[in-house]
Amino acid sequence: MTTAVKAAKPTAVKAAKATAIKQRTLPMLVMAVFTVYFLTPIWWLFVGASKSSEQFTSTNPLWFADFDLFTNISDLVAYREGVFLRWLLNSVLYTGGAALLGTLLAAMCGYALAKYRFRGRELIFNVVLSGVLVPATALALPLFLIFSKVDATNTFWSVFLPSLVNPFGVYLARIYATASVPDELLEAARIDGSGEVRTFFKVSTRLMFPALVTIFLFHFVAVWNNFLLPLIMLSDERLFPVTLGLYTWNTQVNQIPELRGLVIVGALLSITPLVVAFLLLQRFWRNGLGAGAVK
Amino acid sequence: MTQILSTDIEAKPDETAAKPGRAVKYGWAVPFFVVPFGLLFVLFYLLPIGYAIVQSLYTVERTGTFGPAREVFGGLVQYQRVFENGPFWESIGRVLLFGVVQVPVMLGVALILALLLDSGLVKGRRFFRLAFFVPYAVPGVIAAIMWGFLYSPNLSPLKSVTSVVDLLSADFVLWAMANVVTWVYVGYNMLIIYSSLLAIPTEVYEAAKLDGAGAIRVAWSIKIPLVMPAIVLTTVFSIIGTLQLLAEPQVFRSFSSAVTSTYTPNLTVYSTSSIPNFPLAAAFSVVLALATFVLSFAFLKATQRGDR
Numbered sequence: 001m002t003t004a005v006k007a008a009k010p011t012a013v014k015a016a017k018a019t020a021i022k023q024r025t026l027p028m029l030v031m032a033v034f035t036v037y038f039l040t041p042i043w044w045l046f047v048g049a050s051k052s053s054e055q056f057t058s059t060n061p062l063w064f065a066d067f068d069l070f071t072n073i074s075d076l077v078a079y080r081e082g083v084f085l086r087w088l089l090n091s092v093l094y095t096g097g098a099a100l101l102g103t104l105l106a107a108m109c110g111y112a113l114a115k116y117r118f119r120g121r122e123l124i125f126n127v128v129l130s131g132v133l134v135p136a137t138a139l140a141l142p143l144f145l146i147f148s149k150v151d152a153t154n155t156f157w158s159v160f161l162p163s164l165v166n167p168f169g170v171y172l173a174r175i176y177a178t179a180s181v182p183d184e185l186l187e188a189a190r191i192d193g194s195g196e197v198r199t200f201f202k203v204s205t206r207l208m209f210p211a212l213v214t215i216f217l218f219h220f221v222a223v224w225n226n227f228l229l230p231l232i233m234l235s236d237e238r239l240f241p242v243t244l245g246l247y248t249w250n251t252q253v254n255q256i257p258e259l260r261g262l263v264i265v266g267a268l269l270s271i272t273p274l275v276v277a278f279l280l281l282q283r284f285w286r287n288g289l290g291a292g293a294v295k
Numbered sequence: 296m297t298q299i300l301s302t303d304i305e306a307k308p309d310e311t312a313a314k315p316g317r318a319v320k321y322g323w324a325v326p327f328f329v330v331p332f333g334l335l336f337v338l339f340y341l342l343p344i345g346y347a348i349v350q351s352l353y354t355v356e357r358t359g360t361f362g363p364a365r366e367v368f369g370g371l372v373q374y375q376r377v378f379e380n381g382p383f384w385e386s387i388g389r390v391l392l393f394g395v396v397q398v399p400v401m402l403g404v405a406l407i408l409a410l411l412l413d414s415g416l417v418k419g420r421r422f423f424r425l426a427f428f429v430p431y432a433v434p435g436v437i438a439a440i441m442w443g444f445l446y447s448p449n450l451s452p453l454k455s456v457t458s459v460v461d462l463l464s465a466d467f468v469l470w471a472m473a474n475v476v477t478w479v480y481v482g483y484n485m486l487i488i489y490s491s492l493l494a495i496p497t498e499v500y501e502a503a504k505l506d507g508a509g510a511i512r513v514a515w516s517i518k519i520p521l522v523m524p525a526i527v528l529t530t531v532f533s534i535i536g537t538l539q540l541l542a543e544p545q546v547f548r549s550f551s552s553a554v555t556s557t558y559t560p561n562l563t564v565y566s567t568s569s570i571p572n573f574p575l576a577a578a579f580s581v582v583l584a585l586a587t588f589v590l591s592f593a594f595l596k597a598t599q600r601g602d603r
Binding site for chain 2: 135
């Protein structure tokens with residue numbers, strides 16, 4: 001803004017503008033500093049993943065040298081007959097599969113707890129709710145012992161099946177079903193002769209859809225972050241999720257230095273789809289979290 | 296999340312809609328909806344908890360030094376061992392120290408960022424919200440690997456810092472990990488607090504504005520008290536998370552020799568089970584789960600009393 005324009009304005013407005021700018025400076029500065037804090041490690045990862053291993057140590061860690069990202073990716077994919085791709089696929093199955101199926105199960109249970117009166121309803125709800133306070137890591141060891149009783153450790157199912165259970169999802173589903181599925185609608189569907197199960201799939205799940213996305217996201221993160229369960233349960237490298245795989249490589253970096261580059265490229269590849277998905281779905285986090293308050 | 300929990304009491308299902316005795320009408324619908332989850336919950340939640348308790352009452356016995364190990368009932372022997380186990384209680388002390396510092400810092404930053412986003416003083420809110428949330432998509436293991444490299448003296452872009460202080464030394468490594476956890480979770484906690492700020496109806500502020508209250512005054516006297524339930528709940532989840540600390544220290548073991556195999560309680564559980572000594576590991580698990588429950592419950596109670 002030029003001085004001429006400023007001078008043309010009444011003094012009061014000018015003063016108000018000046019205070020407004022002064023008021024904004026500090027908040028914007030704080031935001032800028034934290035943006036740098038949150039994004040620098042990601043930026044560093046991206047830059048690091050694009051460098052050859054000599055340049056990784058010899059050039060500025062926060063700026064590009066020769067852009068070798070695609071060479072690095074093909075090295076990573078080729079390493080040990082493509083075990084990294086296998087890990088990515090496993091992660092998709094463990095995390096995505098368990099979250100998808102787990103969301104459906106939690107939605108059904110929470111919906112029944114919200115919409116039907118039956119004996120033992122409150123008991124079931126309270127038991128499930130106290131399950132929320134039991135940390136998933138506390139279950140990993142006993143789960144291992146149980147699975148070893150039936151000789152089922154070190155299998156896909158030993159990680160997948162326990163990951164299906166998400167008490168917090170049931171809890172959220174009950175709240176959301178109460179808030180978004182009116183009883184009158186269910187009554188009308190009954191009069192039309194629609195069965196309860198059919199009504200759930202055709203009508204109620206549609207009304208609950210944004211909530212289901214939120215439950216899915218919570219579930220997804222919980223499984224994705226559960227490190228102890230696969231760590232304890234799995235010994236066959238080909239069953240590892242990508243987090244466990246990269247962790248094992250990272251522990252071997254001192255013996256096999258070439259792994260360092262692979263860990264960095266692998267870390268970048270495994271978080272990129274998630275970062276994109278999270279950002280696209282972010283409104284569901286907010287909507288879902290706010291849902292209780294809107295009521 | 297907090298709002299959800301706190302409004303639960305009001306959100307009870309409509310009791311009038313379904314009169315008693317009508318349950319018959321639903322036929323098989325209720326079991327159809329409840330049993331699939333219920334079965335898995337019993338198998339993979341309740342059963343393991345019960346099994347851990349039973350297992351912790353056993354003890355490993357060997358006939359001679361090289362004889363086969365057998366598990367025999369030992370009563371509370373394992374619990375006695377847990378209570379006499381110095382490193383375990385040291386690790387509990389360590390994560391408590393970690394929590395006492397890290398949780399308030401993390402939630403303090405999350406609260407300030409949420410208030411700033413909500414204050415109307417910040418332009419480009421959408422961008423900042425997204426930027427702060429990005430780290431939450433990074434799982435703990437990968438975040439720890441990334442920061443481990445960033446802390447390493449010869450690779451780090453923070454050379455000016457890492458050449459002076461070794462962030463991976465015994466004195467600093469706990470706080471180096473605190474930074475990793477903070478980095479991942481600030482954005483998530485900020486989003487929870489921010490969404491409960493958005494839920495406050497604007498009329499609430501109008502009276503304050505008429506009285507000439509400034510932005511800081513409004514934040515302190517109106518906004519913070521109103522989002523207190525959100526803060527309490529994020530605190531409880533953070534306490535649970537802190538006591539369960541595993542991925543970060545486990546990863547840091549390859550960056551720093553200062554992180555021992557009993558550095559946190561969960562690392563103790565893991566290394567005890569790899570010996571293998573399952574009864575003792577189960578007893579550690581049970582004590583840890585109980586400690587977690589007591590602590591988060593006590594915190595909830597304490598804050599509720601404060602409200603009155």
